[in-house]
Amino acid sequence: MSVDGAVSGFITAIVLMVITWYYVTSARRGKQMPEIRKLPGLDAIDEAIGRATEMGRPVLLANRTADVGSVHSFALWGYMGYVAGLCAKYDTNFINIAGDYLAAAVNEEVIKQSYLEAGRPEAFKPDTVRYIPGDQWAWTSAVAGMLKRERPATTMWIGYFYAESMTLSEVGAQIGAIQIAATTNTAQLPFFVAACDYTLIGEEEYAASAYLSKEPMLTGTLVAEDVGKFIVVVVVVLGVIAQLVDPKANLISNWLKF
Amino acid sequence: MKRQVPLILTTAMAIVVFLSVVSYSLTELQVQAKIDRMRQFMTAVLMFMGVANLLRVHGNVISKKERNWMFSGWLLVIMFVYMIFGMAVGNKNLTYRWFYDAIIVPVNGTMYALVAFYLTSASYKAFRARTAEAAIMMVCAAWVMVSNVPVGDFLWPSTSALGGMAGIRDWIVSVPNSAVSRAIAVGIFLGGFASNLRIFLGLERRHLGAG
Amino acid sequence: MLEKLNNLDSRWMYLALVIVLIIPVIKPIGMPVSVNKDLTQRAYDTIGALPAGSIVMFDVAYSASTDTELTPMMMAIMEQMAKKGLKLLVAGQWESGLFFVKDKVAAKAKSFGWKYGVDWVNIGFKAGGISTFRAMATDFWKGAMGIDIDKTPFEQLPIMQRVKKLDENAISCIVIYESGSPGMETWITYFPKISLVKASVAAEIASSVRYIPTGQLKGLIPGMRGAAEYEKLVGKPGVSTQLMDAQSLSCLLIIGLIVLGNIAFFSSKKKAGHIGR
Numbered sequence: 001m002s003v004d005g006a007v008s009g010f011i012t013a014i015v016l017m018v019i020t021w022y023y024v025t026s027a028r029r030g031k032q033m034p035e036i037r038k039l040p041g042l043d044a045i046d047e048a049i050g051r052a053t054e055m056g057r058p059v060l061l062a063n064r065t066a067d068v069g070s071v072h073s074f075a076l077w078g079y080m081g082y083v084a085g086l087c088a089k090y091d092t093n094f095i096n097i098a099g100d101y102l103a104a105a106v107n108e109e110v111i112k113q114s115y116l117e118a119g120r121p122e123a124f125k126p127d128t129v130r131y132i133p134g135d136q137w138a139w140t141s142a143v144a145g146m147l148k149r150e151r152p153a154t155t156m157w158i159g160y161f162y163a164e165s166m167t168l169s170e171v172g173a174q175i176g177a178i179q180i181a182a183t184t185n186t187a188q189l190p191f192f193v194a195a196c197d198y199t200l201i202g203e204e205e206y207a208a209s210a211y212l213s214k215e216p217m218l219t220g221t222l223v224a225e226d227v228g229k230f231i232v233v234v235v236v237v238l239g240v241i242a243q244l245v246d247p248k249a250n251l252i253s254n255w256l257k258f
Numbered sequence: 259m260k261r262q263v264p265l266i267l268t269t270a271m272a273i274v275v276f277l278s279v280v281s282y283s284l285t286e287l288q289v290q291a292k293i294d295r296m297r298q299f300m301t302a303v304l305m306f307m308g309v310a311n312l313l314r315v316h317g318n319v320i321s322k323k324e325r326n327w328m329f330s331g332w333l334l335v336i337m338f339v340y341m342i343f344g345m346a347v348g349n350k351n352l353t354y355r356w357f358y359d360a361i362i363v364p365v366n367g368t369m370y371a372l373v374a375f376y377l378t379s380a381s382y383k384a385f386r387a388r389t390a391e392a393a394i395m396m397v398c399a400a401w402v403m404v405s406n407v408p409v410g411d412f413l414w415p416s417t418s419a420l421g422g423m424a425g426i427r428d429w430i431v432s433v434p435n436s437a438v439s440r441a442i443a444v445g446i447f448l449g450g451f452a453s454n455l456r457i458f459l460g461l462e463r464r465h466l467g468a469g
Numbered sequence: 470m471l472e473k474l475n476n477l478d479s480r481w482m483y484l485a486l487v488i489v490l491i492i493p494v495i496k497p498i499g500m501p502v503s504v505n506k507d508l509t510q511r512a513y514d515t516i517g518a519l520p521a522g523s524i525v526m527f528d529v530a531y532s533a534s535t536d537t538e539l540t541p542m543m544m545a546i547m548e549q550m551a552k553k554g555l556k557l558l559v560a561g562q563w564e565s566g567l568f569f570v571k572d573k574v575a576a577k578a579k580s581f582g583w584k585y586g587v588d589w590v591n592i593g594f595k596a597g598g599i600s601t602f603r604a605m606a607t608d609f610w611k612g613a614m615g616i617d618i619d620k621t622p623f624e625q626l627p628i629m630q631r632v633k634k635l636d637e638n639a640i641s642c643i644v645i646y647e648s649g650s651p652g653m654e655t656w657i658t659y660f661p662k663i664s665l666v667k668a669s670v671a672a673e674i675a676s677s678v679r680y681i682p683t684g685q686l687k688g689l690i691p692g693m694r695g696a697a698e699y700e701k702l703v704g705k706p707g708v709s710t711q712l713m714d715a716q717s718l719s720c721l722l723i724i725g726l727i728v729l730g731n732i733a734f735f736s737s738k739k740k741a742g743h744i745g746r
Binding site (some may be wrong): 013016017020021024067068069071073074075077078080081100101102104106109110113127130131133136137140141163166167169170171173174184186191193194195201202203204205206207209217218221222224225228229232 | 297304307311312315366369372373376380381383384385439444445446448449450453454455456457459461462465
């Protein structure tokens with residue numbers, strides 16, 4: 001069985017890997033990496049946690065669908081480590097709700113590690129990480145109930161959300177929380193944009209670990225991603241020109257289908 | 259050792275899965291399907307760990323008679339009754355199916371229907387023409403909403419100039435919306451690719467804990 | 470007054486929404502539904518163009534919460550298939566969807582006088598995700614474990630003799646009923662030669678429309694509106710058509726609230742400007 005675009009996809013993957021490897025090794029050798037542009041959603045995290053500290057209300061970070069094999073979990077841990085560290089430093093109550101048991105176990109380790117790095121391991125409470133089974137609406141009603149009862153001052157919705165995004169973000173808005181959302185599900189972006197204060201769109205969700213840690217090697221992968229994007233734009237422009245010149249013999253299109 | 263072994267395993271599995279997608283012979287061997295089945299088996303085992311976790315947490319709430327402890331008790335009762343009943347009779351049993359069809363299906367549908375209510379209040383608060391961009395977003399949203407219902411066709415029929423409200427809606431959805439949607443999709447792919455590479459290269463170590 | 474309007478209690482809006490949703494259900498208005506030429510009509514024409522006896526595969530990729538939006542589409546498409554003499558193979562990327570759709574499809578098929586195993590078959594959910602479907606591409610029986618949803622061997626189902634590989638020769642069209650992922654990407658990526666029609670929830674329309682001009686999707690049925698359009702095309706108005714009145718009025722309510730909100734916003738802004746002076 002042949003798959004359209006398998007060979008060109010393979011070559012594209014190799015090219016992107018080479019570019020990423022180049023930038024990562026450059027960063028390792030000490031080469032200065034470009035600055036990441038401002039991401040208001042990520043800059044607002046400090047302010048949001050400060051607000052929660054002043055109000056004496058918790059910070060909530062939740063995700064339903066991310067299991068440990070998912071790239072969204074890795075993105076989530078970038079946020080979680082940073083937010084947990086700040087909450088430990090300011091003695092703010094931090095709540096994490098996970099929809100997958102194994103992810104909840106790893107989340108606990110990530111948070112404990114952050115508390116340890118902040119010098120406050122004793123601040124970790126047993127109910128910091130809460131596992132609620134990930135059935136879509138069961139999880140959503142449990143979290144909505146928790147929002148209404150515990151009234152966090154800051155809520156962060158990080159990961160791949162489905163229809164529950166509207167319910168969660170609107171309930172968060174009703175309790176007056178500052179809301180930061182990050183998702184790659186474009187179908188749910190309008191709901192987050194309508195109800196949340198800050199929304200990170202698409203690949204901005206993945207940028208957190210590089211942006212918040214400012215580690216050069218992680219920034220290098222973002223630079224590689226941008227170079228990849230530039231290559232895509234060049235291919236698109238060339239493809240459009242080729243299609244206009246001769247639609248039947250579009251080399252770019254034929255190569256991409258190979 | 260605690261950090262190295264998971265990193266080595268991750269990279270090794272990534273190579274195997276990548277090769278099984280691109281290599282014809284590995285696809286024939288259904289390597290990815292076998293790995294998926296291993297994952298499903300592990301997920302099933304983890305489900306029991308989840309049950310144990312719920313028992314521990316809610317059992318604690320009940321034993322200390324904390325606030326709303328009755329709901330914790332109710333949760334444990336339902337969980338064990340349904341689980342034991344299901345294991346005893348199998349998921350083709352009519353009574354077992356009835357529980358699902360009569361309770362879960364309508365409740366899920368109700369929760370999904372609630373989205374319409376939340377959408378109403380969110381629209382009221384969000385669609386304010388504070389800036390030019392917000393005004394454009396508001397007008398486009400209102401236009402698409404009205405043209406999707408028979409009222410839109412009544413106001414400006416699709417048989418008239420420009421295809422009526424529906425014609426302009428189709429342009430909004432298929433031209434600017436599609437363009438942006440494709441651009442975001444490219445960005446998401448590249449972002450996900452870069453994230454996955456960070457995992458394969460062992461640059462993401464947050465989940466490995468101390469060390 | 471302006472302050473109250475600016476911070477209108479959500480419960481008033483919910484009450485208004487309940488009223489506008491209930492009224493047309495009790496007293497239908499019967500507003501006409503026009504068919505979207507670029508989306509629903511294309512889906513209808515794609516299935517309508519198939520020769521009699523062709524096998525159409527349903528991919529049930531939704532769960533109970535989107536039952537009211539997607540199941541009417543399925544019933545309407547089955548009506549068209551019955552008129553055209555098409556055969557049906559039900560499969561699914563989501564286990565939960567097949568669980569509750571099984572009886573509805575069986576009842577509908579029985580109403581047409583379809584014989585199970587000859588006119589239609591439900592192969593059920595097969596674990597393994599995309600790799601299972603890829604395995605079906607070279608050997609359908611092996612990839613699908615050789616049994617249907619009730620564990621009947623394929624050897625006992627005459628229709629399955631025609632489906633040895635999951636390709637365009639065996640399956641003329643795939644209709645995916647999708648409310649999330651995994652979904653149409655499986656078919657677009659690995660089975661681009663099989664015509665694909667998507668029956669979509671309203672929230673996914675914006676992100677699915679881009680596949681129409683590229684030909685990756687042959688048609689798209691957009692949400693409950695699309696279901697009502699399809700019911701009109703097959704000449705059997707059903708629950709979606711009945712609910713279109715409710716959808717119309719609720720949309721008008723939301724527009725009205727948006728206008729009210731903007732009036733309050735601009736008035737208070739103007740008032741603040743006067744006070745500032």
